[in-house]
Amino acid sequence: MDLQLAGKVALVTGASVGIGRGIARVLAAEGCRLALLARRRPLLEAVAAELPASAAPLVVAEDLTDPDAAPRIRDAVLGRFGRCDILVNNAGGSRGQPPGELGAEDVWQEAMELNFHAARRLTHALVPAMRAQGFGRIVNVTGPDEPLAMNPANAPNGATHIWAKALSRELARDGVTVNSIPPGIIRSEQIDQRVLPTEEARRARAEQVPAGYLGQPEDLAVLVAFLASPLARYITGQVVHVDGGARRASA
Template sequence: MDLQLTGKVALVTGASAGLGRSIARLLAEEGCKLALLARRMNRLEDFAATLPASAEPLLLPEDVTDPTAAERTRDAVLARFGRCDILVNNAGGSRPQPDLGPEEVWQESMELNFHAGRRMAHAIIPAMQANKFGRIVNITGSDEPHIINAANAPNGAVHIWAKALSRQLGRDGITVNSVPPGRLRSEQIDARILPSEAARQEWAAKEVPVGFIGEPDDLGVLVTFLCSPRARYITGQVVHVDGGTHRFSH
């Protein structure tokens, strides 16, 4: 299937590693030009060196929690490419707490997992509206509350905000969707949650119906499709990529 992405301009946050890197690579393989945002310039440079020349990567060393980052990013992308067709809000992270959690963790998690992506989208949307085309995909996380996790509330906030945004922007040719990953192989999962192969196999055997922990590309292929013109009738959705791990039916 031709996803009709050749020449589209995609901005991916948290693009230097893990899920963001996989998503950006797959978009490049489909012909997108890329704006890659992450805090670590050396990681961005290493990644950019692996991409096809057609991606024309623009490297943006930014911290998305800086309230001024969204406007700087928008201006840089439009100055280089003249447009921004796709935004993948990938930067974020889980914040499990052993007790109720300190105030600063809750504030930091809401800033990282909700406000940063909201600001980025609000900055980019006028350019999408001008072209009557846009794709916004938010990589979120579970809002199923197993334990106290400061990321659950902003994940839920993104899902509600994105649904409202999808209703407002649909007639502008802009779709807005959210993709919560389960435990996929990533820097965060491997380093902080399931650091050994034995731990990963044990957890998957108990918790994942398909019996294994997914790879970043398992999420990336869905995101790439949602970013394409082919996905024009899919908007306002929350699509889980978790091997069936979550227990609710919607």
């Protein structure tokens, strides 16, 4: 299937490792030109070096939690490519707490800033350009809505889903769609180093997944590519889980 993505411009946040890197590689393979955003420039440059020349990768080293970052990022992307067709809000992170602890105030504030406000500001900065060109795809990589324990990152996930639904209704007639993807356990730097740091832990968690294994970044990236395509024009305001069947609720 031709996803009709050749020549489209995609900005992927959190693109230096894991899911973001996988998304960038899949979009580049489909013919997109890429803007890669994260804080660690050397890692971004390594990702850019992996991409085909047709991706014409732009490396943007910015901290999204800086309230002034969004207009700088917008100007860098539009200045280089003249447009932005696809925004993948992938930057974020879990903030799991030790058993019995509720989390300090600064942890809650930081989690909301990183996992909600940063993506909201960047999206709002790029929406006018998408509206003007009559095409846009916004895909938010969020997180599970079935919390197993206290985690300040869960609340921003819910906030993102509600904001994205409202935004999808606002932009639908402008040719701009907005969807969210909560991943299950996808192999990434965060999962491998913090959540499941040993092979034993990974095997134990895989046994809890109906599919029987932990996902790879490309398992999620293929859905991002489809939702980012012109073919997905009638899919908006949705939350689509990619978790190997781990989510227990049916809706």
